[in-house]
Amino acid sequence: MKYSRIFAAISTLSIATLLIVSCESNTSLEFKRYYSEGAEVYQTRCQNCHGNDGAGLSALIPALNDSTFLKKNKSSLACAIRYGMKGAITINGKAYNENMPAAELAPMEIAQVITYMNNSFGNQLGIVNMDEVEADLKNCK
């Protein structure tokens, strides 16, 4: 009786641990995939303007390292990439007011490139997956 209880406790614990570990490795595997695919999307579609180090260009093109801005505007990033951006914004305390052209990317590519951006150039904001991007794209203004 006593032993079986201990056994049950141990096995529950170990299953839970296994689950947590496998979940974690799944998440990090998914993250790695998104990130490395996102790097390629970035190089072909974003780098010309924003630079290989995400530093932008003088007062014309903003840098991509303003984590506070990226966090605050997380749900509108997909729309900005897909349909372009207009109007005044403040990045790192500096004003920008140019047009960003639209990039015809699939939701998956958008999720990958946001994940790449959000975890490069000093940002550490975790993964943005395709489901989130698809949901965000339904609410574009």
Next chain:
Amino acid sequence: MRNLVFGLLFIAALSACKSNESKTTLPIFGTRQALTKIVDGKSVTDTVYQTIPKFKFVNQYGDSISNKNLDGKIYVADFFFTTCPSICPQMARNMLKVYGTYKNSADVRILSHSIDPKHDSVPVLKKYADKLGVSGNTWWFLQGKKEDVYSIAEKSYLVAVKQDSSAAGGYVHQGYFVLVDQQKRVRGAYDGTDAKQVDQLIADIKTLQAEVSSKPIQ
């Protein structure tokens, strides 16, 4: 033994210097003609190189800029438009490096010709220069008649440009930085989107500054 090693090192150092020094001339691009003249009763053959012809454009300050403003100057020419979504930001980023290196050199200029003069008016060019962080008279952003700009691009600087509604931004153009010497001869063309080639351009401008032996063209 030790002497031998030092001796070898000395020779190696010498030859390293030599190989650096040997690359002091840049090629001269374009067509050339042999011109035979009679000087003091003797016939003398001279080589006449292709040069950048006369031009007249307006810069970001609204000042008229002609070939005469470039007399005796080394300059870098490129072609762009302010709303260009493709290669221009990368070109501007690299040209800023050239600008940063030579902005205090009185003998160096940068000429960025807009291939979209309808949109890129003088105020638009001024604003673009300001936002890029460019001031003074080292880097001019030029507006001119479209046919003049396209013609000088293709025939003189040998850079292809054309309007194409199917291209991003409506124009296709090559991102070359063309290096022109004090006598308006093309001495190099560098991919303005390639940081390494632009470093070479920066080095080659220095080479041209040191080049004093060539004779002026008549």
